Amino acid sequence: xxxxxxxxxxxxxxxQSSLFNDSAQVSPNSGTFxxxxxxxxxxxxxxxxxxxxDSLENFSEAxxxxxxxxxxxxxxALVLVAIAVVVGSFVAFAGSDDAVDSGSAxxxxxTTEPITEPAVPEATPIAxxxxxxxxxxxxxxxxxxxxxxxxxxxxxxxxxxxxxxDFAHLPYGSSIEKQNFMLEKLLKDFAFGxxxxxxxxxAPGVDPLADSSPFDIDYEVDPGGNTAGSWTLSxxxxxxxxxxxxxxxxxxxxxxxxxxxxxxxxxxxxxxxVEARPEDPPGDFHLIMTAELxxxxxxxxxxxxxxxxxxxxxxxxxxxxxxxxxxTTVVGMFSIDPAVIAMCKN
Amino acid sequence: xxxxxxxLVLGRSIRLCQxxxxxxxxxxxxAYSQRLYRIAWLITRDHGLAEDATQESFIRAWQxxxxxxxxxxxxxxxxxxxxxxxxxQRRRNTVPTAKIEAAVNVADPARADQQTLAxxxxxxxxxxxxxxxxxxxxxxxxxxxxxxxxxxxxxxxGWRLGTVKSRIHRALRHARRxxxxxxxxxxxxxxxEEEATGG
Numbered sequence: 001x002x003x004x005x006x007x008x009x010x011x012x013x014x015x016q017s018s019l020f021n022d023s024a025q026v027s028p029n030s031g032t033f034x035x036x037x038x039x040x041x042x043x044x045x046x047x048x049x050x051x052x053x054d055s056l057e058n059f060s061e062a063x064x065x066x067x068x069x070x071x072x073x074x075x076x077a078l079v080l081v082a083i084a085v086v087v088g089s090f091v092a093f094a095g096s097d098d099a100v101d102s103g104s105a106x107x108x109x110x111t112t113e114p115i116t117e118p119a120v121p122e123a124t125p126i127a128x129x130x131x132x133x134x135x136x137x138x139x140x141x142x143x144x145x146x147x148x149x150x151x152x153x154x155x156x157x158x159x160x161x162x163x164x165x166d167f168a169h170l171p172y173g174s175s176i177e178k179q180n181f182m183l184e185k186l187l188k189d190f191a192f193g194x195x196x197x198x199x200x201x202x203a204p205g206v207d208p209l210a211d212s213s214p215f216d217i218d219y220e221v222d223p224g225g226n227t228a229g230s231w232t233l234s235x236x237x238x239x240x241x242x243x244x245x246x247x248x249x250x251x252x253x254x255x256x257x258x259x260x261x262x263x264x265x266x267x268x269x270x271x272x273x274v275e276a277r278p279e280d281p282p283g284d285f286h287l288i289m290t291a292e293l294x295x296x297x298x299x300x301x302x303x304x305x306x307x308x309x310x311x312x313x314x315x316x317x318x319x320x321x322x323x324x325x326x327x328t329t330v331v332g333m334f335s336i337d338p339a340v341i342a343m344c345k346n
Numbered sequence: 347x348x349x350x351x352x353x354l355v356l357g358r359s360i361r362l363c364q365x366x367x368x369x370x371x372x373x374x375x376x377a378y379s380q381r382l383y384r385i386a387w388l389i390t391r392d393h394g395l396a397e398d399a400t401q402e403s404f405i406r407a408w409q410x411x412x413x414x415x416x417x418x419x420x421x422x423x424x425x426x427x428x429x430x431x432x433x434x435q436r437r438r439n440t441v442p443t444a445k446i447e448a449a450v451n452v453a454d455p456a457r458a459d460q461q462t463l464a465x466x467x468x469x470x471x472x473x474x475x476x477x478x479x480x481x482x483x484x485x486x487x488x489x490x491x492x493x494x495x496x497x498x499x500x501x502x503x504g505w506r507l508g509t510v511k512s513r514i515h516r517a518l519r520h521a522r523r524x525x526x527x528x529x530x531x532x533x534x535x536x537x538x539e540e541e542a543t544g545g
Contacts, residue, residue, distance in 0.1 A: 015486055
């Protein structure tokens, strides 16, 4: 017998019936609304509160300024992001013995199938992307992976992918080997120029298919719209323990990979916009943090809910992050040197 | 014409509330409490939480009644207050993800043998809905119980249109998969066959 017989209309009908059926079986205790009325009697009424609100409305700037350590907090959050990018990112260029060694180690853990090295024009310095250990902690986490990538104006999967379309994902319960293989294959196949990828690692026991996406991906609103290299993500789900943005960019000298861990506290919400703008030189990108209106994250700059960090690759493996709103420039380095990584972590 | 009259009455009622007339507001509580409570229960699947949410929503509505500039939007306004309250409670982790057991209580398993196939199917769906993440349950309730448009859901939740769409999409997909996992249901099967034959 067909086990997938329902179309959307039937499901919608069934959901509606179920909701009405359930709601008909519940009603509040009779005391509930007496309690409401009692409490209404205790309220001061709309007059006083509204008058206060009206007064405050005229001093909205002042309200922002009394939020404690707001600017500092926002700046700290952003610096954390920058640091996470630094310590989590690896670029190994051809000719680096360290890179080759590390790469071999990473590959040894990853796959049972042969992986074809991407063809790279000789004129371009060859970048060998090393899968950092941070990207594959599935053994420890027993998590699930969900990913997708941009091609042109579409959020698509690679050809011949064994995974399902729609909101791209590996089937829940995929083996660690499969996940590692797919990840490394993607990294290698798509490392040369055009793709960005997001990797979400969920807390154990969370099914990314069954549970809502931790990210609100808005396909309709610029810059979160359906444009390559630009989208809006709101890390708003405490079940996501790591949310990594992975972007590959070729600055003409090599390819860098950046990723960062979710820097938000549970209950705090903000959106990331990772943008590469047409006017930006190759390799530049913007990490824009936009806090939701009800988020405690804020600062007292012109736009208290938004910070724009411009990342610039100044030379191989080195970048600066300029945060105009916080009047701060952070210098970072992509490195595979364990000593440097340890230093950054500290 | 009737609609116009109702709006006038509602407008007058809201104006009285805005002038501080508690009795008038109590009439609104009487008229809307069941509805808000049911929405809250469908989202939380918890009587206590639903009652708290309903109470708090009315208290907030009373406190903010002067900000309601379009009285005919009272229903949407109250719903938004309720949804915001529930969202905030979730952020504080006081609204747990609904447990399937909560829905089982409604379904009353002791009487399962006597249930009709239709009730059984609805009961299965009830379990599925109860197991959804709260955000997805919220959009389902607003869409299929409240029968709000996408734009109205945007207004009620404060989520962006794309977010609302994707949550509905995910919820439907999840519901379908879960129902399929539960296996073929003769009632559904017969409905499918009816539709296939144009019956």
